[in-house]
Each structure stands twice: as C-alpha cells, then as structure tokens.
Amino acid sequence: EAGVAQSPRYKIIEKRQSVAFWCNPISGHATLYWYQQILGQGPKLLIQFQNNGVVDDSQLPKDRFSAERLKGVDSTLKIQPAKLEDSAVYLCASSLGGQGARSYEQYFGPGTRLTVT
C-alpha cells in the first residue's frame, strides 16, 4: 500500500514569511497527526485530527500555526509568520483509528525540512 505522502520535502524561507505543508495519509486512515521534530529531539505533536475534526491541538502555537483537514483526507499545515525557532522537520503521520489491535500504530511520511533564515 502507498505510504504517507508529504510535500515539499525541503523549504527555505526568511523569517516573517509564510509557508504551507501538505500531507496525504494512507488510504482509509481516520487519524492524522502533524509533528514538529527539532534536531536531536523526539517528535512533538502539534495537532491531531480524527476524520475532519480536531482531537488535540494543545501544543499548536495558534498565533502563527494553523492546520485543516477539510474533507477528512488531505491536510495542510501553515505557518504565518515564520520565526527562526520554527526551523525543524515537520512530520505527518496517520493511523487507522477505531478500536482494533493495530489502531494506534502510526505511519510517518518522509517529512518536510524547514529552514527559516
């Protein structure tokens, strides 16, 4: 089966500019996650969707970050305006959701490496 797709793979922007990332999860996966991974650290959850509804966005800096999953499939994550500390890899992941034994397994995309100068 096809994996989680993300684009772009790399992005370099100047501070105060805006940027958007796109994610297409594995077909049939109800749950979609956006993570921020700073070099040398574990992934930090930014936002979690169940179908097209937000389940958790407690760690999303809402003054500058926004995300949507309008039709319950693809998702976009936007940063506006970007700051230097936003330089990181942004990972999208998906999982089946539901109650089955494999519902919690998360499958990650290749990530978008963002550099803010």
Next chain:
Amino acid sequence: GQQVMQIPQYQHVQEGEDFTTYCNSSTTLSNIQWYKQRPGGHPVFLIQLVKSGEVKKQKRLTFQFGEAKKNSSLHITATQTTDVGTYFCAGPGSNDYKLSFGAGTTVTVRA
C-alpha cells in the same frame, strides 16, 4: 502532563555486542510503542506492547513492558551496522491515539 524519558541518550556499541535502552513514564501507560528512525529518515513503527510484563521479540530485538506498565526496555543482541539509528519509545497521552515521544536513544555501531 505525561512525560516519557529514555536512557541513555547515546549508545556507542561495538559490532556484535549486546545493549539495552530504557524508557520510563511518569504515569501508568495503557500501551507503549517503539519506533526506529534511521539518520535522515522518518520514524518507523516497530512494535506495540499492551499487557503488563509483556515480552515480544523481533529477530535480535527484545521488547519488554514493565509489570507496573510505567517502563519498557529494548534489548538488541549481536548488534549490526543495520541497527544504527535513533530508537524512540512513545506512550499515549490524554487520549489513546495521542503519543508522547521520548527524546530517543541514538545508536552508533563500531565495526
């Protein structure tokens, strides 16, 4: 909130040797997952443990969930260069689908 801590942060291993990395949670976990991230890659799911005291093996990797469901370990025997990468444990947070990742153990192998 729930915190997941991993030790050691770095593990330098001679090829062929064994090592263990540990994961500890500040709260009881309903399950724990392990992921591996190769250099320049993305995390890849390895395994999920659910039951108290559960032990699962994948070839040279042995995963264990503590009796109190607050800690876990990953033991690798006869380390190979293909084992290079960062191993993360992750436990559910405020909902079962939300994971809190540890900082990871980065493994390097000396040939």
